[in-house]
Amino acid sequence: YRCSYMKNFVASDFSILIVDYHPENLKLLGNVLVKAGYNLNFATNCQEARQKISHLHPNLILFDLKVAEDNGCGVCHQLQEDLKHQHIPMIFMTVNKERKYLNYNFELGVIDYLQKPFDYEEVLAKVKTHLIIKQKSDELKESEAKLNTIITHLYDGILIIDRDGVVKFANPAAARIFGQPLEALLNHSLGIPILTSDKALLDFIHPNGKLGVAEITVGKTEWQGETVDIICLRDVSDRQKVMEELEVALTKQKELSEELEKQATTDGLTNIYNRRQIMKLAAQEFDRSIRYQHPFSILMMDIDKFKIINDTYGHQIGDRVIIEMVKAVLKNIRKVDILGRLGGDEFMAILPETNQKQAVEVAERICLGMREIEITFEAEIIKVYTSIGVASYSEEIINLEDMISYADKALYQAKRGGRNQFCTV
Structure with a gap:
C-alpha cells in the first residue's frame, strides 16, 4: 500500500545535509542516500554546518547528537531563531535511547531520531516521510501566504x-x-x-x-x-448609487424613446395615428388579409363643410370639431379597429376581419354618433356631420392603393348624395 501523495515523490528534488564527526558514518549513510537519489552535503562540525545551512538551504538535516552536545546544541538554537531556516526538519542520530533525553531534543526542533547502528530501511523510510511532510508543509505555507495576501488586499x-x-x-x-x-x-x-x-x-x-x-x-x-x-x-x-442613477437614466431614456415614438407615429391634436403610421398599418393588414384570405375593410371619412366651420368660427373651434369627431368614431368602433388622421379633416379607419356588410354597419353607427355632437359658440350651436366611403377587400382589388381608391370614390358619392351619409362601391 502506498499513499497517493508518495507516488509523485522524486528523491532528486531534495537536498540533505549530514553532520557527523566520523567520516565512516558519513560514508556509509551517504552511500545509502545517494543510491536512493538524494542530493547530499556533509559537515563534520557545527561551524561548518552553520555555513552550509546558510548557503545551501537543505531540505533536511541529519545531525549526530554528539556533535550537537559538544557545541551546546548551538546549531539547533540558531535554526529556531532564524526565520529563514527554522522550518528545516532535523533528525538526530544517536546511540542514547533514554526517552527523557530525546524529548528534550524535540523541544529544540528535532522532529525524529535514528538509532545507531543504523537500520538503513528505517533511515530511508524516515527521511522520505519527513521530506514529504516538509514539502506539503511548505506548499501549505505558500498557499496560506498567497491566500493571506489576497484576503488582506x-x-x-x-x-x-x-x-x-x-x-x-x-x-x-x-x-x-x-x-x-x-x-x-x-x-x-x-x-x-x-x-x-x-x-x-x-x-x-x-x-x-x-x-x-x-x-x-x-x-x-x-x-x-x-x-x-x-x-x-x-x-x-x-454600486447602489450607480444603479439608482442608471435606473433613473434608463427610465428617462425609455420615456424619451416612447415620447419620440409617439411623436413619430401619432397626430399631435387627436393622439390617434398620423398619416404615415396609419398607412403603414393599413399595408400590414392588407398583406395579412391576402395571405390568410380573411375579410378586411377600410373607411375613408371627412367632416362635412369643415372649411366653412373653420373659416366662420376660427381654428380653435375647428380643432374642437376634429377632436369631437375622433371621440365619436372611437366610441363606435372596436378596440381591434385602428383610426388614423390623414390630414386636415380626413380620416381612415382600418377594420380587420370585417366584411362589407359589417363595415356598413360600423359606418352607420359612426354617422349616427356624429349627429349627437353639438358645439356651443357664442350662444350658437354647431352641428357636426361626416361623410364616409366604405371599401372591402375583394379579388378584383390588387393592392392597398386600389382599395383606398375605391373608398375615396365611395366617399365622393356620399358627398354628392348630400353628405351626412355613407356609401360603398
Whole structure:
C-alpha cells in the first residue's frame, strides 16, 4: 500500500545535509542516500554546518547528537531563531535511547531520531516521510501566504465565524466596513441571525459618518478543523448609487424613446395615428388579409363643410370639431379597429376581419354618433356631420392603393348624395 501523495515523490528534488564527526558514518549513510537519489552535503562540525545551512538551504538535516552536545546544541538554537531556516526538519542520530533525553531534543526542533547502528530501511523510510511532510508543509505555507495576501488586499470584507457566531478571522476590508480595528472584531459575537445562505444587504456607517450598504453572502467551509461560516461583505454603496442613477437614466431614456415614438407615429391634436403610421398599418393588414384570405375593410371619412366651420368660427373651434369627431368614431368602433388622421379633416379607419356588410354597419353607427355632437359658440350651436366611403377587400382589388381608391370614390358619392351619409362601391 502506498499513499497517493508518495507516488509523485522524486528523491532528486531534495537536498540533505549530514553532520557527523566520523567520516565512516558519513560514508556509509551517504552511500545509502545517494543510491536512493538524494542530493547530499556533509559537515563534520557545527561551524561548518552553520555555513552550509546558510548557503545551501537543505531540505533536511541529519545531525549526530554528539556533535550537537559538544557545541551546546548551538546549531539547533540558531535554526529556531532564524526565520529563514527554522522550518528545516532535523533528525538526530544517536546511540542514547533514554526517552527523557530525546524529548528534550524535540523541544529544540528535532522532529525524529535514528538509532545507531543504523537500520538503513528505517533511515530511508524516515527521511522520505519527513521530506514529504516538509514539502506539503511548505506548499501549505505558500498557499496560506498567497491566500493571506489576497484576503488582506481584497476590497471585499471577509469574516469567518464559528457555530456560535463568534468571529475567528477578519480581514482589513471587513474592519473598514464595520469601522472597527481588526482586534475589536476578532472573538466578537456577530450573533446567529446573520448566518443565512441567502444574499442580503446590511446597512453600516462609514468612518466618515456616511451611511453605506454591504451585500452579504454566506457559505460554509472547513477552517482549522471545524465547520465554519465564511461571510463575504461587499461594499455596494457606490454600486447602489450607480444603479439608482442608471435606473433613473434608463427610465428617462425609455420615456424619451416612447415620447419620440409617439411623436413619430401619432397626430399631435387627436393622439390617434398620423398619416404615415396609419398607412403603414393599413399595408400590414392588407398583406395579412391576402395571405390568410380573411375579410378586411377600410373607411375613408371627412367632416362635412369643415372649411366653412373653420373659416366662420376660427381654428380653435375647428380643432374642437376634429377632436369631437375622433371621440365619436372611437366610441363606435372596436378596440381591434385602428383610426388614423390623414390630414386636415380626413380620416381612415382600418377594420380587420370585417366584411362589407359589417363595415356598413360600423359606418352607420359612426354617422349616427356624429349627429349627437353639438358645439356651443357664442350662444350658437354647431352641428357636426361626416361623410364616409366604405371599401372591402375583394379579388378584383390588387393592392392597398386600389382599395383606398375605391373608398375615396365611395366617399365622393356620399358627398354628392348630400353628405351626412355613407356609401360603398
